[in-house]
Every structure is written in C-alpha cells, then in structure tokens.
Amino acid sequence: MVKVVLNKRIALRIANGHPWIYNNEVASVTGDAAAGDIVDVYYHDNKFAGRGYINPQSQILVRLLTRKQEPINDQFFEDKIRQAWQYRKHTGHTENCRLVFGEADYLPALVIDKFNDYFVIQTLALGMDKWKLAIVKALQNIFSPKGIYERNDVPVRELEGMEQIKGFLSDPFDTNIIINENRLKFRVDIENGQKTGYFLDQQDNRRAIQHIVKDADVLGAFTYTGTFEIHAAHYGAKSVLGLDISENAVAQANKNAALNKLDHIVKFEVMNAFDVLKQWSKDGRTYDVVMLDPPAFTKSRQNIDKAITGYKEINLRGMKMIRNGGFLVTSSCTNLVQPEQFLRIIDDAARDAKKKIRQVEYRTQSSDHPIVPGWENTHYLKFLIVEVSDR
Numbered sequence: 001m002v003k004v005v006l007n008k009r010i011a012l013r014i015a016n017g018h019p020w021i022y023n024n025e026v027a028s029v030t031g032d033a034a035a036g037d038i039v040d041v042y043y044h045d046n047k048f049a050g051r052g053y054i055n056p057q058s059q060i061l062v063r064l065l066t067r068k069q070e071p072i073n074d075q076f077f078e079d080k081i082r083q084a085w086q087y088r089k090h091t092g093h094t095e096n097c098r099l100v101f102g103e104a105d106y107l108p109a110l111v112i113d114k115f116n117d118y119f120v121i122q123t124l125a126l127g128m129d130k131w132k133l134a135i136v137k138a139l140q141n142i143f144s145p146k147g148i149y150e151r152n153d154v155p156v157r158e159l160e161g162m163e164q165i166k167g168f169l170s171d172p173f174d175t176n177i178i179i180n181e182n183r184l185k186f187r188v189d190i191e192n193g194q195k196t197g198y199f200l201d202q203q204d205n206r207r208a209i210q211h212i213v214k215d216a217d218v219l220g221a222f223t224y225t226g227t228f229e230i231h232a233a234h235y236g237a238k239s240v241l242g243l244d245i246s247e248n249a250v251a252q253a254n255k256n257a258a259l260n261k262l263d264h265i266v267k268f269e270v271m272n273a274f275d276v277l278k279q280w281s282k283d284g285r286t287y288d289v290v291m292l293d294p295p296a297f298t299k300s301r302q303n304i305d306k307a308i309t310g311y312k313e314i315n316l317r318g319m320k321m322i323r324n325g326g327f328l329v330t331s332s333c334t335n336l337v338q339p340e341q342f343l344r345i346i347d348d349a350a351r352d353a354k355k356k357i358r359q360v361e362y363r364t365q366s367s368d369h370p371i372v373p374g375w376e377n378t379h380y381l382k383f384l385i386v387e388v389s390d391r
Contacts (some may be wrong), residue, residue, distance in 0.1 A: 001031070001038070001040045002029065002030065002032070002037060002039040002054065003013075003029070003031060003034040003039070003040055003042060004026055004028075004029050004030075004033075004039050004040065004041045004042070004054065004061075004062055005019070005026070005027045005028045005030070005041075005042050005043075005044060005046075005047060005138065006010070006021070006025055006027060006042065006043055006044055006101050007024075007025055007026065007027045007044060008027075008044040010025050011025065013374070014049070014181070015045075016353070017067070017199070017372075017376055018103075018106070019050075019052065019063050019064035019103055019108045020060050020062075020103075020193075020315065021041065021052075021060065021061055021062040021063070021064070022059060022060055023061045025061075026061055027044060028268075029241070030036060031056075031321050032095055032237075033054045033056065035054070035055045035056060035057055035105070035126050035127075035160075035161065036053055036054070036055060036126045036130040037044070037053065037054055037056045037127075038051060038052070038054075038065075038072045038115065038127075039051070039052065039053070039062060040069075041062055041185060041359065042236070044267075044389050048089070049064075049067070049304070050064040050065075050066060050067045050068075051064065051066050051068070051069065051070070051072060051128070052064035052065045052066070052108075053125070053126075053127025053128070053130070054108045054127065055125065055160055055161075057125070057126075057160065057198070058125070058159060058160050058161075059159070060125075063108040063109060063110070063128075064107070065106070065107070065146060066106070071246070073134075074134040074137060074138070076147075077107075077134045077135055077136035078134075078141060078142070080100075080105065080106065080107055081099070081100060081107075081112070081135070081138045081139065081142060082138075082142060083105075084099055084100050084101075084105045084112075085099060085142060087105075087370070088368050091103030091367040091368060093203075093366065093367065093368035095179070095180060096113075096114060096115050096116060096179050096180075096181060096198075096200060096203070097106070097113075097114050097118055097200060097368040098111070098112070098113055098201070098368045098369050099112040099113065099114045099119070099368075100112040100234045100241075101368070101369045101378070102124075102377075102378075103370050103372070103375060103378060104369070104370045104371065104378040105192050105209055105370070107128070108128070108137070108168075109123065109124040109125035109126065109127070109128040110123060110124070110128050111124070111196070112135070112139070113196040113198070113200060114143075114189070114195075114286065115144070115148075115177060115197070115198065115322060115330045116150070116177070116179055116180075117144050117145050117146040118128045118147045118149070118177055118190065119139055119143070119147070119148045119149070119151070120148075120149050120150070120151050120190055120196040120197060121135060121136070121148065121150045121151070121152075121169065122150070122151055122152055122196065123150070123152060124152075124156055124160075125156060125159045125160050125181040126153065126161060126162055129152075129157075129162060130162075131257035132150070132169070135162060136148055136169050136170070138313070140170075141246075143159040144166055144369055145170065146173060147168070147170050147172075147173035147175075148168070148169040148170040148225060149166070149167070149168055149170075149175060149190050149191065150166055150167060150168075150169050150264055151157055151166050151195070151196050151197070152164060152165050152166060153166045153276060161382060162365060164177050166191065167194065171195045172242060172386070174311055175189065175190040175191035175192075175197075176189055176190070176191075178187070179192065179198070179258070180338040181206070181227070182206060182207055182231065182234075183202055183234070184201070184230060184231065184234055184260050185256075185260055186198065186225065186227060186230075186259075187252060187256055187259065189252065192195070192248075193350060194223070194224065196250075198225070199227070200369075201225070201365040201366055201369050201381055202228070202331070202332075202365070202366070202381070202383070204363070204366040204367070205306065205331075205363050205366070205383045206228055206231045207231070208361055208363060208383070208385065209228065209232060209235065209289075209291070209329055209385070210231070210235040210265070211235075212289060212327045212329075212360070212385065213232040213235050213236065213237045213288075213289055214215055214235060214236040214237070215230075215236060215237070215238050216237050216238060216288035216326075217230075217237070217238055217239050217288050217289075218232045218237045218239065218240040218241070218287060218288065218289045218290075218291065218322065219240075219241050219242075219243075219287040219289070219290050219291070220232070220240065220241070220243065220290075220292075220293070221242075221243050221273035221276070221277060221290070221291070221293075221294075221314070222243075222244060222273050222292070222293050222294040222295065222330050223242035223243060223249070223250075223253055223268060223293070224246075224249050224253070225249055225252040225256055226245060226252070226254075226257060227255070227256075227286060227291060228255050228291050228329070229241075229242040229257075229266050229268070229291070230253075230256055230257055230262055230266055231258055232260040232266070232289070232291070233257070233265040233266040234260065235259075235268075237265060237289075238265075239265060240265055240266035240267070241267055241268075241269065242266065242267070242268040242269070243269055243270075243271045243273050243276055244268065244270065244271075245270065245271065245272050245273065246270070247270050249254070250268045250269065250270045253268040253338045254267070254268050255261055273294075273314070274313075274314065277314055277317035277318060277321070278313075278317055279290045280317075280321060281317045281318075281320040281321050283374055284340070285321055286321055286322065286324060287321055287323065287326065287328070288323055289322070289326055289327045289328075289329065290318040290319075290321055290322050290326075290327075290328055290329070291328075291329040291330075292315065292318050292328070292329070292330045292331065293312055293313060293329075293330075293331045294310075294311075294314065294331070294332075294374070295333070296333050296334045296335075297310045297311065297332075297334050297337075298329050298334060299334075301336060304336055304359060307334055307336070307337060308337065308345060311332060311334075311337070311342070311349075312345050312349045312352075313339055314347040315328065315330055315345065315346055315351075316349040316350075316352050316353045318330070319349060319350060319353040319355045319357075319388050320355075322355075322388040323390045324388075324389050324390045325387065325388075326387070326388055327360065327386065327388065328346075328357070328384075328385070328386050328388050329383075329384075329385050329387055330346065330383075330384050330385075330386075331381065331382060331383045331384070332381070333378030333380055333381050334380070335376060335377055335379070338376065338379075339362075339379070339382050342382040342384070343362075343382075343384070346384060346386065350386075350388070354390075354391050355388050355389065355390065355391065356384040356388070356389045356390070356391055357387065357388055357389075358386060358387045358389075359384070359385075359386050360385040360386060360387055361383075361385045361386075362382075362383070362384050362385075363383040364379065364381050364382065364383065365380065365383075369381070
C-alpha cells in the first residue's frame with residue numbers, strides 16, 4: 001500500500017473529517033502510486049488518518065473513503081450505498097431522491113440519483129470512476145433497477161484526466177420517464193436534461209410555497225422545466241407565467257403543465273430572465289409572487305463578486321415587481337455564496353429597491369442532500385421566502 005504522510009501543520013478540516021487532501025498538505029508519498037490507486041494516509045506523527053484514492057494529476061491529491069484500516073473492495077461500496085439508502089428511508093425520500101450525495105455520504109465524487117426504478121450515476125473523480133462497475137453491481141444487488149445511466153458529461157472530469165461521456169450502464173431503456181412529486185407528475189429527460197435530468201434538491205421547498213400562492217398572480221424566472229410554477233398552479237394560483245432562456249426547457253415545462261392538466265393556468269415562454277426583470281420592473285408590471293431559481297452564477301472564487309452583483313440585481317428587480325404585501329421566493333445554489341452572505345444580499349437588494357421585507361421561511365436543500373457541519377460544499381442551496389411591502 002502506498003503511504004501518504006501529511007504535513008505537520010494541516011488544515012483543521014482534515015482532522016475534523018473532511019475527505020479532501022490537497023497537494024500542498026502532503027509532506028511525502030512513499031511508493032509508486034498510479035492515478036486512482038488506493039493509498040493509506042498518515043499524520044506527521046505516523047498515526048493512521050485514513051484510506052482513499054489518489055490522483056497526482058488533480059489539485060485534490062487524495063480523497064479519503066474511510067478513517068478505518070478496512071479493505072476497499074466491491075463489498076465496501078455496496079455497504080456504503082446500503083447505508084445511504086437506509087438514511088433516505090429514514091428521512092422519507094424513497095421514490096425519487098439523491099441516493100448518494102458525494103462527500104456527505106462518505107463517497108467523495110460520487111453522485112447517484114434515484115428516479116423511481118431508474119438510476120443516474122456521476123463519477124466525478126478518477127479514483128471513483130475506477131469503481132464504477134462495483135457501484136453498478138451494488139445498485140443491481142440492492143434495487144434490481146429497470147435501468148442505470150451515467151451522466152458523466154461534465155467538465156470537472158477533465159481536471160482529473162478523464163473524458164466526458166454518457167450512456168447506458170444497464171440494458172438500454174427509454175430515457176424519457178415520468179416521476180411523481182408532491183402529487184404532481186413531471187417528465188424527466190435522463191439523457192439530455194441538465195445535470196442528471198431533474199433537480200431533486202428543491203423537492204421539499206416546492207411544497208413551502210403552497211399558502212403564499214393561493215389566488216395569486218405569479219411570475220417565475222429561470223424556470224427550467226417548470227416545477228415551481230406548476231406547483232404554484234396546483235396550489236391555487238390565479239395565473240402563472242414562467243420564463244427561461246432555453247427553448248428545450250420551456251417546451252418540457254409546457255408539456256409538464258399539460259401533463260398535470262394545469263396548462264390553462266400556467267404558461268411558459270422563452271425569454272432572457274435578466275433582461276425581462278430589468279425591463280418589466282421599469283415598465284411597472286406587478287405580480288403577487290415573484291419566484292427566482294437561477295443556476296449557479298459561479299464555481300470560482302475569482303468571480304464571486306460578479307455572482308453577488310448578479311444575485312442582488314435579479315432580487316432587486318424582482319422585489320420592484322411585487323405588489324404591496326406580496327412575496328419573493330428566491331434561491332441560490334452557488335456554494336461559494338454562504339447563507340449569511342446570501343441573506344445580506346437580499347437585505348441590500350430590498351434597501352436599494354426601497355422595500356421592507358419580512359422573512360417567512362428560510363430553508364436549505366432537501367434532506368436527501370444531507371449537510372455535514374463545516375463542510376461548505378455540502379451546504380450549497382439557500383432557499384428564502386420573504387414578504388415584500390412598500391416603505
């Protein structure tokens with residue numbers, strides 16, 4: 001076994017359990033380690049720190065899989081996935097859920113989404129990709145699924161020296177499926193949809209809007225396939241308009257509205273939400289509820305200021321369009337924008353919009369995406385509802 005020894009001074013993050021070990025935190029590597037190999041990691045005083053996979057090509061040199069001196073084999077991965085499934089059952093996420101949430105399930109760089117009897121896998125680091133067959137075997141043993149698909153068409157794999165790929169990991173199946181969520185039906189395009197085909201992390205939050213949208217005129221921006229907007233219509237909104245820049249997303253959203261027989265209430269149009277929010281707020285268009293669910297504005301700390309400016313801008317414009325006593329529903333999935341900072345952005349936007357706000361509800365991602373305290377990358381989603389009134 002290759003031996004990796006840490007520097008004497010290491011980030012408290014490692015000692016507190018975080019699995020990432022960067023190049024500059026390592027004092028020495030003894031033995032020949034090929035990319036993806038399992039290695040043992042020791043503190044500077046030769047105490048065992050953990051066992052994980054190494055990749056000299058990556059800025060994250062080692063990702064720990066365990067803090068125990070236990071074998072890393074097919075059974076290890078099956079046991080970990082069974083533990084993850086047990087947690088989802090305890091939290092009530094069984095039909096559709098993020099079955100494995102990477103580091104938060106102690107399987108760094110592995111994502112598995114469960115859509116009823118279909119599974120979508122992402123192996124985002126070389127060391128995890130080498131165990132892909134073992135992961136597929138574990139899913140087959142535990143669930144006997146109807147299909148397994150990999151969505152490894154993500155740029156981050158190239159940082160690990162891997163190509164972007166997608167395709168079947170089981171017998172081929174129809175990748176356009178229908179799932180149930182909160183008594184509604186949604187089409188999921190496993191092969192071509194964003195990420196793994198559907199955003200499961202907001203499934204609990206979509207229920208949180210049910211009281212504020214009743215009898216309301218609702219505007220939704222950055223709608224993707226329309227899940228929030230269709231929930232609003234289902235919960236009694238008078239009218240709902242959803243906007244997204246993607247023609248494919250809008251087409252899918254309108255199909256979802258028809259699937260739920262709500263297309264007489266909710267409509268989706270192809271528009272640039274940034275431009276529309278700016279222009280319509282100037283034009284004086286108003287709504288009872290404005291919902292903003294934008295994509296991540298940055299994945300790099302170098303662009304964090306631009307992201308903050310972007311969040312402030314859209315929320316300011318959104319607030320200006322809300323009738324007195326109406327509600328703003330807003331989210332951020334940029335993990336580099338931490339919760340306190342996000343709340344400050346909303347406060348600043350309200351001040352500049354000359355509005356008063358009262359917090360109705362603040363939430364994070366659904367509990368099938370567990371948060372580990374101190375691990376910022378596991379706490380990425382911020383979801384906020386505020387009442388907006390005139391000064």
